[in-house]
Amino acid sequence: MTRQLDLDPRPESPAPKPLVAVDRAIAELRRGAAVLVRAPGLRVLMLAAEAVGDESLARLQADAGVPPVLAVTGRRAGVLGLTETEDGVFRLSSQSGFDAATIAALTDPCAESNSPLDLSRLDVVKASGAEPACVALAKLSRLLPAAVLAELGGHAPFDVVQVEADDIAAYQTTAARSLVQVSQARVPLEGAENARIVAFRPSDGGIEHLAIVIGEPDPDQPVLARLHSECFTGDLLGSLRCDCGDQLRGAIAEIAQAGSGVLLYLAQEGRGIGLVNKLRAYQLQDAGFDTLDANLQLGFDDDERIYLPAAQMLRLLGIGRVRLLTNNPGKVESLARHGVEVTERVPHVFPSNDHNQGYLRTKATRGGHLF
Numbered sequence: 001m002t003r004q005l006d007l008d009p010r011p012e013s014p015a016p017k018p019l020v021a022v023d024r025a026i027a028e029l030r031r032g033a034a035v036l037v038r039a040p041g042l043r044v045l046m047l048a049a050e051a052v053g054d055e056s057l058a059r060l061q062a063d064a065g066v067p068p069v070l071a072v073t074g075r076r077a078g079v080l081g082l083t084e085t086e087d088g089v090f091r092l093s094s095q096s097g098f099d100a101a102t103i104a105a106l107t108d109p110c111a112e113s114n115s116p117l118d119l120s121r122l123d124v125v126k127a128s129g130a131e132p133a134c135v136a137l138a139k140l141s142r143l144l145p146a147a148v149l150a151e152l153g154g155h156a157p158f159d160v161v162q163v164e165a166d167d168i169a170a171y172q173t174t175a176a177r178s179l180v181q182v183s184q185a186r187v188p189l190e191g192a193e194n195a196r197i198v199a200f201r202p203s204d205g206g207i208e209h210l211a212i213v214i215g216e217p218d219p220d221q222p223v224l225a226r227l228h229s230e231c232f233t234g235d236l237l238g239s240l241r242c243d244c245g246d247q248l249r250g251a252i253a254e255i256a257q258a259g260s261g262v263l264l265y266l267a268q269e270g271r272g273i274g275l276v277n278k279l280r281a282y283q284l285q286d287a288g289f290d291t292l293d294a295n296l297q298l299g300f301d302d303d304e305r306i307y308l309p310a311a312q313m314l315r316l317l318g319i320g321r322v323r324l325l326t327n328n329p330g331k332v333e334s335l336a337r338h339g340v341e342v343t344e345r346v347p348h349v350f351p352s353n354d355h356n357q358g359y360l361r362t363k364a365t366r367g368g369h370l371f
């Protein structure tokens with residue numbers, strides 16, 4: 001007999017304080033305000049590089065009492081020719097200081113620059129202080145992965161939001177572990193009428209992930225499953241630049257045909273860099289970079305996704321074993337690492353079109369996808 005899926009109805013506890021502090025910091029950065037990041041023995045005031053203007057830069061310097069430095073990923077430093085090792089985070093400083101236009105030119109490959117950059121005047125060192133946390137916070141804010149920061153000697157500005165570097169580092173894991181089911185409803189889909197959508201929310205009220213459960217999956221058997229990363233352009237608009245729309249509708253059709261299964265619709269747009277950065281990546285691809293190099297130009301890893309939320313949702317649905325619809329061996333490995341047994345990888349390939357041929361070729365030749 002098929003068991004009903006085990007649905008956990010309610011949050012067990014209020015949002016952990018660390019999540020709340022990071023959420024507040026994200027909101028501040030996105031509106032161009034400074035936040036205070038604390039690391040052991042260190043306090044820095046930071047702005048997201050993408051959101052600085054000359055005025056906020058001047059205020060940062062006045063509040064901290066020292067000239068700001070710039071933190072970028074090793075990826076971005078490598079693209080600029082400032083380092084050969086691309087791991088970690090680098091601190092760039094300049095005797096003459098930075099203005100907003102220079103920061104834009106250093107951090108945003110899509111920025112229109114009026115004057116050529118003089119990189120020879122930059123001091124470049126691998127950073128081990130608060131810089132990695134600051135860059136991680138910019139990434140969590142779905143902004144460009146770069147930060148402007150200044151060490152704070154004296155008092156913090158009275159109204160500044162404060163956040164611990166350790167809480168930033170733990171944020172994604174903590175948020176994923178705190179996911180709970182918050183609502184569900186029957187939603188008949190074209191070709192899969194016996195479907196319901198189950199919504200999962202982290203306890204800080206962060207962005208929800210969805211499970212589309214088709215039929216009545218038997219938790220005692222491996223469940224046919226698809227992890228689908230959100231793609232506004234492909235899923236909703238039918239963009240031909242990728243294969244997401246076909247994969248989404250194809251997975252629903254295949255699961256319906258098999259009788260039952262689950263599609264996790266994960267809020268990780270643009271392989272985890274967010275829609276705005278994905279549009280930047282598209283602009284770079286139109287200038288000749290492939291889908292992986294475009295991410296690196298922006299300072300991101302080629303894939304910024306984590307699959308702990310997916311593993312957690314499967315657990316909450318009572319599913320421990322899956323037959324996974326994917327061409328991406330990374331998804332299989334990652335789910336296994338998070339305790340979900342993948343009994344089989346089921347290929348999920350669709351015909352290419354004139355616009356996504358290069359994208360699919362790159363995934364196969366450089367991304368390790370199996371087509």
Ligand SMILES: Nc1nc2c(ncn2[C@@H]2O[C@H](COP(=O)(O)OP(=O)(O)OP(=O)(O)O)[C@@H](O)[C@H]2O)c(=O)[nH]1
Pocket residue numbers: 227228229230231232241242244247268269270271272273278281282291295325326327328331348363369
């Ligand atoms: N950064 C970036 N993201 C993209 C690009 N094209 C599509 N995406 C995103 O990539 C994700 C789609 O990847 P998936 O289909 O889930 O996964 P996959 O790694 O291709 O593996 P499969 O399971 O085989 O499909 C979505 O979040 C898209 O928004 C691109 O050129 N750049």
Ligand SMILES: [Zn+2]
Pocket residue numbers: 231233234235242243244245
């Ligand atoms: Zn897509």
